[in-house]
Amino acid sequence: MRSGRSASTRSRYSPAGGCKNARVTPRTIVAFHAHPDDEALLSAGTLARAAQAGHRVVLVLATDGGAGAVGDGVLDGEDLGARRTREAQASADALGVARLVGLGYGDSGSDRADTEVSGWSDGSFRAAPVEEAAERLAAVLREEGADLLLADDANGGYGHPDHCQVHRVAAAAATSTGVPFAQVTIDREFLSGGIELARGMGLEVPEGFVPPDVSAWYTPHDTITHTVDTGPVLAAKRASMAAHATQATGAPDTVRTLSVFLGLPDEIFAIAFSQEWFVVGGGTALPEGLEGELFTPVAPAGT
Numbered sequence: 376m377r378s379g380r381s382a383s384t385r386s387r388y389s390p391a392g393g394c395k396n397a398r399v400t401p402r403t404i405v406a407f408h409a410h411p412d413d414e415a416l417l418s419a420g421t422l423a424r425a426a427q428a429g430h431r432v433v434l435v436l437a438t439d440g441g442a443g444a445v446g447d448g449v450l451d452g453e454d455l456g457a458r459r460t461r462e463a464q465a466s467a468d469a470l471g472v473a474r475l476v477g478l479g480y481g482d483s484g485s486d487r488a489d490t491e492v493s494g495w496s497d498g499s500f501r502a503a504p505v506e507e508a509a510e511r512l513a514a515v516l517r518e519e520g521a522d523l524l525l526a527d528d529a530n531g532g533y534g535h536p537d538h539c540q541v542h543r544v545a546a547a548a549a550t551s552t553g554v555p556f557a558q559v560t561i562d563r564e565f566l567s568g569g570i571e572l573a574r575g576m577g578l579e580v581p582e583g584f585v586p587p588d589v590s591a592w593y594t595p596h597d598t599i600t601h602t603v604d605t606g607p608v609l610a611a612k613r614a615s616m617a618a619h620a621t622q623a624t625g626a627p628d629t630v631r632t633l634s635v636f637l638g639l640p641d642e643i644f645a646i647a648f649s650q651e652w653f654v655v656g657g658g659t660a661l662p663e664g665l666e667g668e669l670f671t672p673v674a675p676a677g678t
């Protein structure tokens with residue numbers, strides 16, 4: 376197994392860096408999400424850019440997504456969790472992820488925070504004790520000598536209980552290990568504008584994708600601290616989405632989010648996915664070299 380520490384002592388010249396600040400210090404970035412395909416939607420572009428720049432990228436998934444929706448005949452007898460694990464590996468390969476880790480929890484299988492939890496005995500991730508799950512994640516962070524942890528925001532994005540749990544577990548693991556934690560999110564106003572634009576263009580908006588209002592979704596624009604320009608890696612981001620084929624095809628009675636995104640014309644796809652958004656909390660500093668090279672600070676409102 377490759378050591379993250381030895382990787383962090385290497386350095387190389389960036390051919391794209393020109394004459395200024397050309398030396399890049401390779402870092403180890405660990406992204407933590409709940410399900411296969413969460414990375415495709417939230418952090419794929421950042422992971423691809425980091426990998427291309429020579430950083431080590433590790434993807435940790437809490438569950439195998441085994442409770443996801445799937446269309447008739449798609450699995451042909453295969454276990455959904457096993458299929459989605461293979462899809463996650465294909466996504467990881469498309470992004471240049473060096474290692475994919477599954478924490479082995481059960482997919483809670485619900486998009487709604489008000490669905491009853493049957494308890495920890497079912498192994499569902501959202502019912503797992505935070506400290507116990509955080510220690511599993513922390514073990515990976517230590518093993519990798521991680522320099523940065525990326526994981527879902529405090530709202531769990533759109534409020535999926537597994538995504539909320541990812542945030543709690545990531546925050547606890549960051550505290551126990553001292554690894555800086557950057558929340559992966561979406562600019563709420565950008566999302567609202569995108570939905571309006573899609574409706575105006577007559578594009579199909581996924582059923583259930585748009586709540587009456589998005590005021591509790593993701594992160595307000597003014598709270599975003601960093602963006603990553605993912606324009607150079609749109610093909611990798613699209614390939615990551617396409618890798619999750621069970622989530623992009625034929626589920627009953629619903630329009631699949633991934634299938635809508637994958638069906639966008641290239642120029643619309645580029646508008647929608649040319650940046651990713653982050654919140655780095657007060658008192659947390661990104662590792663030297665990543666800020667500016669990969670993460671662009673957002674100027675505070677009013678400056």
Ligand SMILES: [Zn+2]
Nearest residue numbers: 409410413535
């Ligand atoms: Zn998810």
